[in-house]
Amino acid sequence: MRTHTCGDLRSEHIGQTVSLCGWVAKRREHGEKLAFVDLRDFSGVVQCVVDNDVDVRSEWVVRVTGVVRARPAGTENSTLATGQVEVGECRVEVLNIAEPPPFPIDARADEVDEGIRLRHRYLDIRRERMQRNLRVRARVNSSIRAAMERQGFVEVETPFLMPSTPEGAREFLVPSRKEPGSFFALPQSPQLWKQLLMVAGVDRYYQIARCLRDEDLRADRQYEFMQLDAEMSFVTQDDVLAAISEAVMAAAESVTGVRPPEIERITWREAMERFGVDKPDLRFGMELVELTDVFSATEFKAFAGAASIKAIRVDAATYPEQAAYGRNKLDALTDRAKKLGAKGLVWLKVVADGQVESPVAKFLSDLERSELLARTHATEGDLVLVVADDWATTCEVLGQLRNDIGRPPVHEGPYRYVWVVYFPLFVGADPNTGRPRPGHHPFCHPHPDDIDKFESDPLSVRALAYDLVLNGWELGSGSIRIHEPELQRKVFNALGISDEEADRRFGFFLQPFKYGAPPHGGFAFGIDRLTAILAGEENIREVIAFPKTQSGADPMTNAPTPVDAGQLAELGLRLLPPPAQ
RNA sequence: GGUCCCGUGGUGAAGUUGGAGUUCACGCCGGCCUGUCAAGCCGGAGGUCGCGGGUUCGAGUCCCGUCGGGACCGCCA
Numbered sequence: 036m037r038t039h040t041c042g043d044l045r046s047e048h049i050g051q052t053v054s055l056c057g058w059v060a061k062r063r064e065h066g067e068k069l070a071f072v073d074l075r076d077f078s079g080v081v082q083c084v085v086d087n088d089v090d091v092r093s094e095w096v097v098r099v100t101g102v103v104r105a106r107p108a109g110t111e112n113s114t115l116a117t118g119q120v121e122v123g124e125c126r127v128e129v130l131n132i133a134e135p136p137p138f139p140i141d142a143r144a145d146e147v148d149e150g151i152r153l154r155h156r157y158l159d160i161r162r163e164r165m166q167r168n169l170r171v172r173a174r175v176n177s178s179i180r181a182a183m184e185r186q187g188f189v190e191v192e193t194p195f196l197m198p199s200t201p202e203g204a205r206e207f208l209v210p211s212r213k214e215p216g217s218f219f220a221l222p223q224s225p226q227l228w229k230q231l232l233m234v235a236g237v238d239r240y241y242q243i244a245r246c247l248r249d250e251d252l253r254a255d256r257q258y259e260f261m262q263l264d265a266e267m268s269f270v271t272q273d274d275v276l277a278a279i280s281e282a283v284m285a286a287a288e289s290v291t292g293v294r295p296p297e298i299e300r301i302t303w304r305e306a307m308e309r310f311g312v313d314k315p316d317l318r319f320g321m322e323l324v325e326l327t328d329v330f331s332a333t334e335f336k337a338f339a340g341a342a343s344i345k346a347i348r349v350d351a352a353t354y355p356e357q358a359a360y361g362r363n364k365l366d367a368l369t370d371r372a373k374k375l376g377a378k379g380l381v382w383l384k385v386v387a388d389g390q391v392e393s394p395v396a397k398f399l400s401d402l403e404r405s406e407l408l409a410r411t412h413a414t415e416g417d418l419v420l421v422v423a424d425d426w427a428t429t430c431e432v433l434g435q436l437r438n439d440i441g442r443p444p445v446h447e448g449p450y451r452y453v454w455v456v457y458f459p460l461f462v463g464a465d466p467n468t469g470r471p472r473p474g475h476h477p478f479c480h481p482h483p484d485d486i487d488k489f490e491s492d493p494l495s496v497r498a499l500a501y502d503l504v505l506n507g508w509e510l511g512s513g514s515i516r517i518h519e520p521e522l523q524r525k526v527f528n529a530l531g532i533s534d535e536e537a538d539r540r541f542g543f544f545l546q547p548f549k550y551g552a553p554p555h556g557g558f559a560f561g562i563d564r565l566t567a568i569l570a571g572e573e574n575i576r577e578v579i580a581f582p583k584t585q586s587g588a589d590p591m592t593n594a595p596t597p598v599d600a601g602q603l604a605e606l607g608l609r610l611l612p613p614p615a616q
Numbered sequence: 617g618g619u620c621c622c623g624u625g626g627u628g629a630a631g632u633u634g635g636a637g638u639u640c641a642c643g644c645c646g647g648c649c650u651g652u653c654a655a656g657c658c659g660g661a662g663g664u665c666g667c668g669g670g671u672u673c674g675a676g677u678c679c680c681g682u683c684g685g686g687a688c689c690g691c692c693a
Contacts (some may be wrong), residue, residue, distance in 0.1 A: 061653075061654075061655095063651090063652050063653060063655050063656095064649080064652095064655090065649060065650050065651070065652065065655085065656090066648080066649045066650060067649090067650095068650060069649090069650040069651075069652085070650095070652095071651075071652055071653065071655085073653070082652085082653070084651085084652095086650085092644095093643085093644095106651090107651070109651090110651055110652075110653085112652095112653060114653085115653080118653090135626070135643070135644060136626090136627095136643090137626055137627070138626080138627055138628090138643090139627070139642075139643075139654080141654070142654090143627080143628080143642080143654075144627085146627085146628060146629095147627065147628075148622090148623085148627090148628090148685065148686090149685065149686075150684070150685045150686090151627080151685095153685095202693055203692080203693040204691085204692050204693075205691080205692085223692090223693095248692060249692095250691055250692040251690085251691060251692080253687085253688080253692090254686090254687075254688090256692070374689085472693080473693060474693085475693065476693045477693080584684090584685065584686085585685075585686065585687085586684080586685080588684095590684090590685090
């Protein structure tokens with residue numbers, strides 16, 4: 036039906052007779068004998084000059100046949116890729132009429148309520164922004180596939196219907212028709228399958244896999260999301276990191292045209308010490324400064340005896356507004372710190388001559404004050420925020436405040452990828468059992484140097500577990516897995532899981548490991564998140580064709596919907612009465 | 617489960633101390649217009665102020681509830 040696409044016409048096409056198909060983006064009439072019709076398809080927009088009276092309106096579907104010609108001098112449009120040319124002597128064939136759209140099919144729809152965009156997603160996707168985002172996503176997918184294939188990974192598809200496992204995220208359940216009362220679960224991730232594929236000798240598995248988790252939605256979370264899921268046999272942590280880095284860098288290069296530099300690494304411990312979070316945003320400074328020893332003999336009660344005292348400096352030159360916060364804002368920051376778990380927040384404003392203005396100024400010795408300013412490099416106009424608490428609380432609270440105050444929107448460059456390695460194997464204590472809980476999942480391999488600390492100091496045991504972080508967003512995580520039954524039992528014991536319980540909860544998973552499991556490890560990262568950042572979006576819904584709203588519904592199809600009684604009966608289900616008012 | 621923000625013709629906004637469904641821009645319909653480009657000029661149509669209740673002589677405005685959308689906390693091993 037067409038010889039070219041709208042967005043592709045350039046001066047080199049001048050003189051050619053072309054046929055184009057698309058939607059009427061805009062019509063500008065100048066009397067009966069002249070009209071400009073902007074024709075849009077996926078590739079862009081081109082101006083068609085119609086000098087006969089054809090009635091075409093917004094979003095009508097038309098086929099235009101005409102001759103490409105240079106625009107008359109002075110009428111070129113530099114804001115349009117096709118703006119040097121136009122299609123003249125146009126014959127317009129109406130292929131379909133259309134009602135006026137509920138919102139303009141152009142950049143103005145960026146301001147339209149997202150619910151309305153989602154209700155008419157097929158119109159939203161006609162827009163350049165969405166066309167671009169879907170194509171970015173396609174490039175990400177295909178370059179990841181190519182990178183994994185290049186490295187010898189084999190794509191294996193795994194089941195969508197699998198047994199429910201109570202661990203981890205809440206699952207979507209699928210009732211069984213043939214076995215009423217029994218259910219399948221949809222995969223939170225292909226974790227189970229990929230480790231079995233290692234036992235099965237596949238050696239290098241990957242899949243661009245859909246994962247489903249019935250947890251509350253966020254800007255970076257949907258019920259359904261896509262992961263690059265991979266697993267490798269006979270590898271070290273370095274091998275896994277290298278393979279995944281290659282896929283990520285290839286994906287980034289395919290979108291931005293620039294291959295990112297080698298992805299840097301930081302230990303979990305260092306991330307917490309310097310940035311106060313396990314997904315540090317390296318695009319800005321404001322790092323945490325260690326002050327514990329400065330106040331080792333302080334008279335100031337709130338600092339005396341604190342296990343950890345740290346500060347961040349809000350630089351007046353970089354953050355003039357925040358550094359000059361008044362009393363109300365500082366009180367709000369203090370409330371925020373308390374909500375995050377700190378006992379309090381001490382703020383100090385640096386004034387002239389190394390003096391500070393602070394509610395606690397009179398409690399600090401001259402030496403303490405001058406050392407605090409020296410360590411934080413604070414100068415006149417800067418704001419210093421200090422937290423004194425246990426190590427984890429101090430780090431986490433200041434890390435959150437650092438993000439609150441300084442973090443740019445996630446999509447703003449430069450892109451700063453970082454591997455966070457050696458996560459703790461165990462975290463905190465289960466409030467019920469008093470035992471430590473797994474930091475990641477109970478199959479992570481402990482760091483070989485730390486295995487003798489299981490009993491003496493379990494919380495200091497590092498895992499061969501790692502996260503990939505981009506601009507403060509967690510892209511994904513992985514680990515080297517335990518393949519030795521004896522070590523696995525040791526980890527279960529530390530977690531307070533008996534052999535019997537382990538067998539009951541994980542037996543179907545552990546049984547195959549008895550038949551010769553190779554050393555293996557893997558990784559999974561979220562393609563929606565990577566795509567959003569590479570596309571310059573701060574919300575993964577913008578890179579998903581048909582996403583759900585925050586409440587988990589689809590305004591276009593109205594899913595989820597009730598089903599009729601017959602469907603329920605066939606599945607052996609009956610609904611509970613609605614909860615009382 | 618919780619905190620906060622938003623909801624006014626098709627779209628986006630404004631609406632002051634509670635005083636007439638009022639206003640602006642875009643879109644839509646009709647007319648004019650031969651070089652515009654988010655064209656211009658003239659005219660017109662279009663409303664359950666999300667919904668329900670309350671306070672009041674009177675509610676878009678205040679209060680309570682509810683629905684929908686969004687950000688976040690919990691949750692996401």
